[in-house]
Amino acid sequence: MTNAANDTTGGVWSGAWVRERLGVELVGDAELGGLLGLALRRNPKRAHLLVSNVLGKHVPQSPAVVHGHGFALGRRVRELLGPAGARTAVVLGYAETATGLGHSVADGVGEAPYLHSTRRPVEGVHQAGGFEESHSHATSHLLLPEDPTLLAGRGPLVLVDDEFSTGNTVLNTIRALHERYPRGRYVVVALVDMRSAADQGRLDAFAREIGARVDLVTATKGTVRLPDGVLEKGQALVAEYEGTGAGAGAGAGAAGDGGAARVTTVELGWPDGVPDGGRHGFTPAHRVRLERALPAMAARLAGALPAEARRVLVLGFEELMYAPLALARELEKAAEGLDIRFSTTTRSPVLAVDDPGYAIRSRIVFPSHDDPADGPGERYAYNVAGGGFDAVIAVVDSVADTPALHAPDGLLATLAAHTPGVLLAVVPSYVPPTAARALTPTTAPRTRTPVPTPATPHLTERPSMLPDPLRGPDFSSYAPEEVGWLLQDLSEVTLEAPTEEREEAIQSGGAHYAESLPVEYQPSERYQALFHSALEESAERIALAVGVVTETVLAERSARPVLVSLARAGTPVGVLMRRWAEYRHGIEVPHYAVSIVRGRGIDANALRWLAAHHDPADVVFVDGWTGKGAITRELAAALLEFEESDGITGFDPEIAVLADPGSCVRTYGTREDFLIPSACLNSTVSGLISRTVLRADLVGPDDFHGAKFYRELAGVDVSVDFLDAIAARFAEVADAVDARTKELLAADRTPTWEGWAAVERISEEYGIHDVNLVKPGVGETTRVLLRRVPWKILARAGAGADLDHVRLLAEQRGVPVEEVAELPYTCVGLIHPQYTRGATGADGRAVAV
Known part of the structure; x- marks a missing residue:
């Protein structure tokens, strides 16, 4: 094992400042220092923050690097599970930090649908579960899949977080879901395995406890050495720097006058029906449609950039990480001469210190513009101010495109104070169809919770051409x-035809019964x-x-x-x-x-x-x-x-x-x-x-x-x-x-097919010689009387009220009812194969002769 603090990436390691002042150290694989830095935050449970250089949250990074790390982990999961396991797997990511990582892992797995937890309640969508994140500043996670059975399948569940430290969050999630939706296999995925020696054996013990296999897939591993009293010392250090104003970092500040006027809105042309992320589920079919639309959307963004822009940041928004990441990746591939970086805003308060040995060099602060998620409060973007960006493309979903976003102290104006050009791209917030219907005033209140139209493909793109199911009141x-x-x-x-005409066409071979409808x-x-x-x-x-x-x-x-x-x-x-x-x-x-x-x-x-x-x-x-x-x-x-x-x-x-x-x-x-x-x-x-x-x-x-x-x-x-x-x-x-x-x-419920044997016997006894014209049972006999031209009805001797409606229909159709002593069914309807027009029954309708 090497001391990761000695591992630097392009200069001073971005955890050196914290190490020198608090004695916090990362010990692990050689690449650990390149993946992680250290920062401090206001948090009563954990003073330090592991800051990923490849997650795309706090540190602007190449979009290809961000997606590539998650995709590579997904490929390892696919190899672990095999093709069959990958086909039946579901990937679950954690909000807000790992929503993009989880989605990238799902891309690597291939056929797996993706869901991430959310802190934004959505009216009309049934909650399939939830859990608490013990060390986080905002703990409640909701699971709101559009398909309520998404988490109930028997295939592997792949859980993705940015780090696996104590394991409490992931194990608590598995425990809660396993009680409700038991399955035989789980895979935990994280960029880094940071478990202490005391936590190393918990995973195996937990797997034995629930009676399932639990695997762990990570890019690298290590541990954090925390000296005694580090929480108190860290809190004091944060208070000291924030009290002096030094904790804002380089270039921090509020928006300047008229900053918001420099914001350009770009219409993306987001494909209809493609979710903005995994909040309600994202399927391989959705991925196919999104990838087809990305080049045109990236071209629109590139065309709206200032002519002089060379270094561009695509800035996502809290849980909305994958959609802006996908746009940034496409822009990076298509726009020659541009240096594209990607990161997102966050609700996590972190101390910013303008020092090359510290992971968070600057922060900008702005009020929340997504009230449904967590109410008002401060939000942050790190390492944007002073980052040398010629333009920032802010990507938000439509629910968060609120007046607060456009306010003089809002995100857009704050960004405009730190970069020459700000673009706004709004991705339509996906609302499951049934949830949308539940919110329309024309829909009557219902006593049952609606079941949303599922969207969890395991296939290729062909099913995406098929429409959603028809539902009442528009159909039925x-x-x-x-x-x-x-x-x-x-x-x-117009599909209806008189019963007699249909029967003649069907029996003559001129038409199939499914080509028309009876009146x-x-x-x-x-x-x-x-x-x-x-x-x-x-x-x-x-x-x-x-x-x-x-x-x-x-x-x-x-x-x-x-x-x-x-x-x-x-x-x-x-x-x-x-x-x-x-x-x-x-x-x-x-x-x-x-x-x-x-x-x-x-x-x-x-x-x-x-x-x-x-x-x-x-x-x-x-x-x-x-x-x-x-x-x-x-x-x-x-x-x-x-x-x-x-x-x-x-x-x-x-x-x-x-x-x-x-x-x-x-x-x-x-x-x-x-x-x-x-x-x-x-x-x-x-x-x-x-x-x-x-x-x-x-x-x-x-x-x-x-x-x-x-x-x-x-x-x-x-x-x-x-x-x-x-x-x-x-x-x-x-x-x-x-x-x-x-x-x-x-009991032994093995089918005996005695009904089939009886039908064959009746067909021969009555000279029909076609089992398709023998309709056994009350239900089938009723269908004969309602839809076909029956010849006669066989009724079991002594059958009572169950045949009252059959007798009535037979009387109205002029069809004889013949009682039979030994009949395995209550009744049987017969259609004679030699159907001819012209012969009529008592009601004047044509019958067979």
Whole structure:
């Protein structure tokens, strides 16, 4: 080990002044002195401050050097984790000092999304966690990811700070997050490992305590030798220098008269939808879009600089480090003849002494212009005054572009007193879409906390071309947090055709059933009354099934699942499962609806979007019920094909269903074939959304499948009524759910596919010879009566009220109901393959002969 105080970089070591007066020394690797200097600060917990020469916070540095150190650490993390670990990792940085470093590490890791803690609360964004930083002057850290499941994945969590000294901050963070989102691996990253000998063994002991692997990756290591009484001596020294006015350093002072008038505002042209940093999450897809936009933004900045400018500082703002760093890097690459440096403002009060052996040579002081973060108070920029800069480009986000910024004593005017040219570039503050909706006066108050639209890609740039999910009230009558529809809106396209025409086209092979829509069935008053009666009678049984299937998913599939319902029968079930998770466990589960089409597979673009925003291993596909298991098989085949074509793995093909009468899946609420009232109706119980549409002239290779929003049916919509009626029974069934779930988790739930065997038998017995025209179960039979041209209904002898609505629909359609003694389902709907026009039933509608 060498005494780092003897290591100098271009002259006197920038920790020599503190060493000589207080006896504080750095002991460590040879490069330690080049990375760190020493300063003193007003802090009751720690007098000295390790000042990084490569972090881009207190010391202006080349942007390439700043980013390069973080990127190199990220590459080491990637090598440690391997490609699979890097794909599933999440990088977490610490505000405010390490936000840029953490982001640079995420760049080095490659596929990892990035999040940093923040001290700025953002209304409408759910807090996913928080922690305290014991030695800091401002301790509260908030975690506000746009995707509430970002920290709940099973991949490694990479935590990045500028230094790893006692380890208290990082270990406290891991402890808090591990209790809420347990995982098997953590990686701690820091520029320097400054642990004392007493702290060296804590990391391994901590890992054993929580039962996870914890690795440490640093650029260099060393320790700080602190003599006895250094805190008191340091505080006295700070008071002495500040009392005499010497603690401001060279060139410090207030803005001169008219200084603010020399500020030039530059319109960056920041790309829409790209976050200003990692406060709510920043994804690889965001990085791709930002890198594409950087050359043009840097050109605008270069064009606005004074002609004589040669030495230019790009000055970031507190937590906003990465966006200005990216701009500075691009400017450094593109602007020949310019010496570009990068640093940021800070809330940390540090003593400034104009001595070459001291790390903080000067400071400028100005009032806070970001009140939401921490209220009013002083803010600082170090080593700017007296730095010889011909121009300073101040980069702030729009929330901080306040009158205080432009005031006579504000940052801009203060900078103008120390440099010939000041440019202001404002990056739009990113507000997650759901948070923005929550703040608009047109949005009605909600009792549930909104689930933001996630943005956590693990993929390449292609998903960034896909739009965000559609949400109510613009698309569907569900509240926006209940479900995001990965569909395109075809509401203005005429897609409906008479049922008989559709049936003839489908059976003749002239058209696929997904290329058109049936005319929406308008229920009679008698049928509507039957629906409400059935809902009242079955609400408790459905609530029990909802609870059981949700608890099974949470126990076996993911502690933080991403529910993906198969539109549209699965969507009400997905909403109810989401509500159960919130009611019983207080967790907010994302929920999306996607299209799957028999014979055509699942929407591949929807899968790409999901894989780009979530860990595929957390995705749980949800449907209402199984019949013969055709969709279960369709999904498995489609996912296998998708894996082969896109190389994206991790999606589990097993569907979670409310009812599994066909014994086709392992994850279900019940295997009884009973009436689920949502099967009784079409769009009016499914958020007013049509069945999905897949037609080549409407759905291109980069489009989601389509669907229509029947706004005109709002007067008869019972979608929310259905959900509320079931959710109102949650408390009544909670104990029964626990007991039933315990039984199921211990039981053999291997699918027997007895439903498929029964369908094959019925197909042969009734001379149909096509299993696609046999629709087993109450739900599928109802669909036949509402959408197709049925031939006959088979009803199990003795079936009771569960078939009242089926009998009514059959009567209205002129379809015979035949009772069968031995039937594995409550009922089965049959469509005859030899469909001909001209034959009619009792209601005058065409039927098969």
